[in-house]
Amino acid sequence: MTDTFTLKKQDNGVAILTMDVPNESMNTLKLEFGDQINAILDEIDNDASIKGVVLISGKSNSFVAGADISMLAECETAEDAETIAKGGQDVFNRIENMKATFVAAIHGPALGGGLELALACHYRVCSDSDATQLGLPEVQLGLLPGSGGTQRLPALVGIQPAMTMMLTGSSKRPKQAKKLGLVDDMVPLTVLVDVAEKFALKSKPDRAKPQKGMVNKVLEQTGFGRDIMFKKAREQTLAKTKGNYPAATKIIEVIERGIKSGMVAGLRHEAKSFGELVMTSESKELRNIFFATTEMKKEHGVANVDPKVVHKVGVLGGGLMGGGIAFVTATKAGVPARIKDIRPEGIANAMKYSYDLLNKKVKKRFIKKSLMQKQMNMLTGTLDYRGMQDADIIVEAVFEDVGLKQTMVNDVETHCSESTIFASNTSSIPIADIAEKAERPENVIGLHYFSPVDKMPLAEVIATDKTSDETISTTVAFAKKQGKTPIVVKDGAGFYVNRILAPYMNEAAVILLEGEPIDHIDKSLVKFGFPVGPVKLLDEVGIDVGTKIIPILVNEFGDRFNAPSAFDKVLADDRKGKKNKRGFYAYSGKKPGKDVDESIYSLLSVTPEKTLRSAKVAERCVMMMLNEAARCLDEAVIRCPRDGDIGAIFGIGFPPFLGGPFRYMDTLGIDNVVETLTHFADTLDEKFKPAECLVTMAEEGKTFYE
Secondary structure, three states: OOOOEEEEEOOOOEEEEEEOOOOOOOOOEOOOHHHHHHHHHHHHHOOOOOOEEEEEEOOOOOOEOOEOHHHHHHOOOHHHHHHHHHHHHHHHHHHHOOOOEEEEEEOOEEEOHHHHHHHHOOEEEEEOOOOOEEEOOHHHHOOOOOOOHHHHHHHHHOHHHHHHHHHHOOEEOHHHHHHHOOOOEEEOHHHHHHHHHHHHOOOOOOOOOOOOOOOOOHHHHOHHHHHHHHHHHHHHHHHHHOOOOHHHHHHHHHHHHHHHHOHHHHHHHHHHHHHHHHOOHHHHHHHHHHHHHHHHHOOOOOOOOOOOOOOOEEEEOOOHHHHHHHHHHHHOOOOOEEEEOOOHHHHHHHHHHHHHHHHHHHHOOOOOHHHHHHHHOOEEEEOOOOOOOOOOEEEEOOOOOHHHHHHHHHHHHHHOOOOOEEEEOOOOOOHHHHOOOOOOHHHEEEEEEOOOOOOOOEEEEEEOOOOOHHHHHHHHHHHHHOOOEEEEEEOOOOOOHHHHHHHHHHHHHHHHHOOOOHHHHHHHHHHHOOOOOHHHHHHHHOHHHHHHHHHHHHHHHOHHHOOOHHHHHHHHOOOOEHHHOEOOEOOOOOOOOOOEOOHHHHHOOOOOOOOOOHHHHHHHHHHHHHHHHHHHHHOOOEOOHHHHHHHHHHHHOOOHHHOOHHHHHHHHOHHHHHHHHHHHHHHOOHHHOOOHHHHHHHHHOOOOOO
16 A cells, blocks of 8 residues: 655754545545554654654645544444544554654644644644634534544643534634634744744643643633533533434533543543444434435536536525525635626625625634625626626526516526526426426526525425436536535425425424424424424424415325415414514514414414323324325435435434434334324324335335445
């Protein structure tokens, strides 16, 4: 195997240790590197002329992006995974105890094991580049930092900041890292190695003393104060995770062990806990999601069909969606976006959307003002189609009216080039209907974003049977440049995400009309793992918007999508949810949106009384979603179970630790899913009747994933 590590000795007593994993775009730490790095450390130890070592990356775009987590799949027991963690700890402990002063020169991502490697060094210097970020995101994979991160980070920056970084998996930008004391200096990339060399010739810092940036809070200085702090952290973590993510509580436990019993005991507990977490179902599912999204990044929309390069984009409509689409186009994709609206106020609002988001980043020092100005300059506005004739793609984001959208298709075909793609952000109207009068239907496609566009990671790319392969590949590539994870779905009412969401929401409505309190329904689904309950979600997206898709679904798929007619009273009472401060929740008082508007019960002629267990409430709603997801796969609305799982997790917040609807059905057992659905069909409503494909799979003993 080609060497990953090379050592270059210099006359000034500093050696440059370069890590460059062959044939990979980023450095990742692998199990087999142990012997290599130990051999290099032996060489350094045996050479008295080496006073200091600067650790750099041979990659221009990153330091070390973390450990190669694919090796965890080979672990058969918790002890196997614990051994991996101990191996990393041993190497990093050795670096920390070397005679020579080690300095990590960081440019680009230093994440997970990459940051743990830097923490084992005696000093850290980072570039001031926007590409540089430092973090321990292991919790997002259902794990904890296993190579000393739980012990070294609190010692360096303070217990509370370290705990926050590990529990959220969030990264620090260069200025934040410097302020926190995570790095000793932040410098331009051009002088990064020079400055690091100066640190390498210094004496090693005294680890027993609080380092620069250490948060000096009363709670951290006494045993009593630390007990209160850890107790509070556990309570807040449990309230947020509902006990569904064991890694979070393990992180707190391991940090506390190190603080109370010393680093040796802390490292021992860290490795043991890492091993245990690797074997949990939660971590396995979260790692599956990571591998799925990584795989999707490498795929074209259509295999072997290359996308066209998008140089310019038009956005039709300056509302919230249009403003969000323009924002991710300019800031993430780095492509100029021209916004068209029929009113100057619409353009101004769309511009303000981007300005407010960017200005917030400037104030928090995430980005420089010069970058904000550069990105704002990529946004322009127009009241007609001037300046759009050379647009490669036009994204339409106006209200749901098929006639209006058909007119826009015609306008784009008239004013833009023959190759311009027309992408509709419709959430409910079939793309074939929008393309019905198009002269060039091969250029028409759906590109369905989720609100808010700047935060929601999913995009549905909806192709009709007339959409060209090049249009599909180009749209998928464009969505990726915008920072989205796109899934390609077949055209039809509700597409995929809204189609599986509708029966879930409808069942919540039925349960409400049976008399279950609204907050009980929502809390039941949050406890199950959704970020927000179904009734609250309806308030958030807008009751008028949320119910608009139901008639379209009923028209295409029949009575199983019928919503309770009693809900007509809600709209008739001008309750649109959060946007007009009238919905299922109350939006006045000190806690707007927190408490249920009790008047909703009399409006619906319901006397609220909790009779169903939380688990039963969740089961009824979720089973409706699972059943519809299976139908979508059977009808080729989605290409594979993987896309269906990613779509549900990223689009509607299906609990990630369950892996998505299809992995969850495999976990439950297809026969058990069919049995539960059949029971509900017999005792509650025929709409629960299991999809034929599920019945067949149960009979044949098949699963969605091999």
